[in-house]
Amino acid sequence: MSVTADMSSSLALNTEQTAASASDPQLERRQSTALSISSLSDESSRPQTSESKTVATEACRDVERELEAIETRLSAFQERRRNDKSTSQNAKDKEEDKSDQSSVSNTSSQIFSKLSKAQQEAGAVADQVATTLMKCDQLLQRAKSSASNASVSVWDVNTLAIEDEEAILTQKAAAVKHFAARCQRDIETSTTKIELHHQKIQNAYLKELQRKYDSKKHMTLMNLREKYEKETKALVRTKMEEFEFEEASAVKKTRETLLEERIRTLEELHNSHNVALEESLSHLEMQLTTTTDREKRELNSQLEEELNLTLKQMQDENRKSMERWEIEQRRKMEQELFEHRETTVASVLKAQEEKTTMLKQEIQASHFEKEEAELQKLKKALTFGAQAQLQHLRKRLEMEHEEKMNEIKMEASLSLDKETEKLTQMLTRSHREQQEQLQRDLDKKNRVKIMELHDTMQASHQKSLQALNDAAEQRRIDALATHRQDFEQECRQELQVLEQTLEQEMSTKLRQLEMQHADECELKLEQLRTRAVNHHARELEAKRSRMIQCKNILIAEATAFLSFDNNLSKSSFNDRGARNESNPEDNSAAAHLFELKKHLSKELAQYVDVMVSEFDELAEEQRILVAKIAESTQLYLSYKRQCGVLEGQSEELSTGLETLHNQLQQKDAVCKKLYQANEALLKRLQTPVLQASKGATKSEAPSPRVKQSPVKAKTLHNASKLETSKAWR
Known part of the structure; x- marks a missing residue:
């Protein structure tokens, strides 16, 4: 669209210049007696008078002016036609190159339609100008024939003037031909310039297309990269979740098995210990009952008193010692746990504070840069x-x-x-x-x-x-x-x-x-x-x-x-009477045995x-x-x-x-x-x-x-x- 705007502006400027240049001869033609080609043809068809020579000269001048105006218009419209042709060719090339994009094809079709209309108008104007040139040539021939007919009667007087006019006309014709050749050369140079200009525009459009395709390619690559990165992240996340679930299940299973084994071993130890204690106690009870039943009645009171006292003392001492031991152990454990917890928490808090300060500094720096x-x-x-x-x-x-x-x-x-x-x-x-x-x-x-x-x-x-x-x-x-x-x-x-x-x-x-x-x-x-x-x-x-x-x-x-x-x-039962009566040593032995029994009972x-x-x-x-x-x-x-x-x-x-x-x-x-x-x-x-x-x-x-x-x-x-x-x- 910018190309068409530039061409339309250039054509408008050319037409204004041609109109401005052609305004002065139009005024001069209006001041003359022969104002148009039709009036010239009417005057040529009238019978010749004494003023035919002046009319012919004025007609020649008017024809020359018309020719100059027509040539200027022709040059302008030829330039316009060439510009339209070049733009139509460029539009066609662009339409072939940019068949993929709908917007560019629409603009090229609009440009082509406008250019075709402009070409038709330029062709019509060119045909009109050609017809006017033919009429001008006919008028010139008529003027020459009228001048020759008028000069037959007064041949001797006006021969020199007619020859001068013919020489002037030949010079003017040569000048017109020279002007036409120069116009042709100017047209060729302008066509080359226009072709170069349109080639530059075409290269610019091609560069724009390349940039658009590169941007589209970059966007598609970025989208594909993001898509595949998301897929990989999803796969990695699923795999990590599966592995974590498997690890957690395995840890749970191992914990359960270890706990079951620990409980089983503790129960087995407890049962075996209880069984051994019961067996030992049963054996001891059986053995002690057999030995102590005889002396139970005699030593019951003493044993009960002594046992009560000793048991109370032992229980009190054991209880106090156990309480002290438990208190000391608990205090030690609590102190150790408290110290360990304080050290770990302090170290963790220090590390976290350092990390947070570093992160805040980095975030602030990146934020300021962004x-x-x-x-x-x-x-x-x-x-x-x-x-x-x-x-x-x-x-x-x-x-x-x-x-x-x-x-x-x-x-x-x-x-x-x-x-x-x-x-x-x-x-x-x-x-x-x-x-x-x-x-x-x-x-x-x-x-x-x-x-x-x-x-x-x-x-x-x-x-x-x-x-x-x-x-x-x-x-x-x-x-x-x-x-x-x-x-x-x-x-x-x-x-x-x-x-x-x-x-x-x-x-x-x-x-x-x-x-x-x-x-x-x-x-x-x-x-x-x-x-x-x-x-x-x-x-x-x-x-x-x-x-x-x-x-x-x-x-x-x-x-x-x-x-x-x-x-x-047995010995005492058999020999009691004899010993009592005869041996005092037996009494001493019995006393000694009694003392031994007392000692053994104490032990x-x-x-x-x-x-x-x-x-x-x-x-x-x-x-x-x-x-x-x-x-x-x-x-x-x-x-x-x-x-x-x-x-x-x-x-x-x-x-x-x-x-x-x-x-x-x-x-x-x-x-x-x-x-x-x-x-x-x-x-x-x-x-x-x-x-x-x-x-x-x-x-x-x-x-x-x-x-x-x-x-x-x-x-x-x-x-x-x-x-x-x-x-x-």
Whole structure:
């Protein structure tokens, strides 16, 4: 469309120039007696008079003027035809090259239709000009024949004048031929220039097409890359979820199996220990009942009192020692756990604070860089947009100004023609000197008026341009302020989002550290449990071995004592009477045996007390172990519940982070697309802005001063006033 606009403007300028050049001979022809070709043909058909020679010369002059005007019109229309042909060829080539794009094909079809119409009009005008040339040739031949017929009667008088006229006509014909050759050469040079110009335009269109195809290719590649990246991320995410699920299931299975094995082993140990204790106690009871039933009645009171006292003392001492030991162990464990927790929390908080400071600094630096880059881009875009709007408005004003000036010129020319016809009738009576003086005065006034009109129009044009520049600057400042505010709001929102994400990440990391600490505590508790179980198992085995040793000693002493007592009882029963009567040594032996029995009974009581106390200790230790196992199971269950809650929270946080990441990626893609579209629009706007600036520089060039009448000057002055008033409105 820009090509057609340039061609139409060039053709309009050519036609105006030809009309301006042809205006002077038209006035001269109107002042002559033979005003047209039809009048010449009528005069040639009339009978010859004495003034035929003057009529013929005037006809020749009119024909020459007509020929000059026709040649100028022919040259203009030939140039137009060549331009139309070149544009039609270029339009056809473009239509073949740009068959893929519908918009370009539509513009080429419109251009081709306009060019075909222009060619038809130019052909019709060329045919009309050819017919007028034929008529002019016929008139010249008639004039020559009439001149030859008139000269037959007065041959002797006018032979020299006819020869001179024939020589002049031959010279004029040669000049016309020379002028035709020169016009042909000018036409050829203009055609070459036009072909070069259209080749340049064609190359520019081809470059534009290449750029469009490159941009489309880049966009498709970017879309494909984003699509495949999303697919790969989705696949990686699914695989990670599958692997995490498998790992979690395997960990759960291993935990369950380990817990089942631990419970089974503890139950087996407990059962075996209970069975062994029951067996040992049953054996001891059987053996002790057989040995102690005899002396139970005698030693019941003493044993009960002593046992009660000793048991109370032992229980009190054991209870106090156990309470002290438990308090000390608990205090140590709590102190160690507190210190370890404080150290880990302090280290984690320090690391997190350092990371957050680093992240804040990096985010602020990147944010400032992005803000500066976007502000520079926006400034460039606004400057380009303001320049494009100014150029468009300037071009529009110039086009409207030219159209109004053309209309005013046409009206002024018509009014001038009418007034000149009246003035010619009135001024023919006056003298030539007065006419020349009046013409000079009118020329001076016309020049002064034109200068004043030009100055006023230039001042109004500058004022309107200044107003447009101020308005555009104000709009640019307002747009920058609004955009700055919007950008600040967006940046604040992004900072809030980033702070929220950082807080969420901090909370997730703290939870992870708590989970790790809980896992470490579980490991330590399990290690302590295993150590305590092993220690108690060793102590139980040692006590069992001691009890077995005591049992063996007691059995041996009881058997020895029973065998010795039986023998003594038999011997004493058989020889009691004799010993009592005859041997005092037997009495001493009996006393000694009684003392031995007392000593043995005391040792047996001590052994029984030791065994009872050890049994009580074993029972208490077993009770403590059962309580510790119950507490450990409760802790394990609570930790397991906390782990489940933390896993759910971590899954929710991971989903939230993924959604945020996807939103950020979408925003980045939208920003990239907007920047690319903005750059493409700026590149497209640069070409019409440059063309408009070139057209403005051409239009601002000073036009040559033309001699005009005072009526025309007044009309132009009034038209300029109307235009300035409309522009201000």
